[in-house]
Amino acid sequence: MSRSSDEQDIVALIAAAGAGDAMSQLTLAFAYVKAEKVERNFGEAAKWYLRAAEQGLPLAQHNLACLYLNGQGVEKDGLQAMHWFQQAAAQGDADAQFNLALIYERGEIVAADLTAAASWYLQAAEKGSGRAQYDIGCMLMQGAGVERNEDRGRFWLEQAAKQGVIRAQEQLLQLDQATECS
Numbered sequence: 001m002s003r004s005s006d007e008q009d010i011v012a013l014i015a016a017a018g019a020g021d022a023m024s025q026l027t028l029a030f031a032y033v034k035a036e037k038v039e040r041n042f043g044e045a046a047k048w049y050l051r052a053a054e055q056g057l058p059l060a061q062h063n064l065a066c067l068y069l070n071g072q073g074v075e076k077d078g079l080q081a082m083h084w085f086q087q088a089a090a091q092g093d094a095d096a097q098f099n100l101a102l103i104y105e106r107g108e109i110v111a112a113d114l115t116a117a118a119s120w121y122l123q124a125a126e127k128g129s130g131r132a133q134y135d136i137g138c139m140l141m142q143g144a145g146v147e148r149n150e151d152r153g154r155f156w157l158e159q160a161a162k163q164g165v166i167r168a169q170e171q172l173l174q175l176d177q178a179t180e181c182s
Helices: 004-020 022-034 042-055 058-070 078-090 094-106 115-128 132-142 151-160 165-176
Strands: none
Touching: 022 042, 022 058, 042 058, 058 078, 058 094, 058 132, 078 094, 094 115, 094 132, 115 132, 132 151, 132 165, 151 165
16 A cells, blocks of 8 residues: 555655754654644654754754743753754844843843843844834833833834834824823
């Protein structure tokens, strides 16, 4: 009896991943997370993300960090999550930069550090992350972790609003209403 096309695809993918192809490892990890052509298995996903992450793929590093952060397929480990977010962020991954900013802002894994949070938000904002644009805009407006600068804060809020970030649109509306004459 012949194998289905899906079975042939997954067998070929597993072979390529096992042979060390980083993109195949990443794709296989996605398949285990999304339950595409294989049963959902976060442990297997973590194994393949790790192999691809060790080869320097930022998306694999980011996704492995998320598994550590949430304890999916691996033991929950905030410091490992930070390590892999930092690896991806150093390569310019905006999602990893945003997640590091959240970690530093919230102070749940390491001591809160608003200056570090603002730095990571700014890096992600410059790469087009609407959420980061909103957050750095608010930090600039309030002077939280950065020198207060309402013009730059408004600029980043406007950038986020253009991307459809509702909170940024609401914040700009409140700012505009606060400056209107009555």
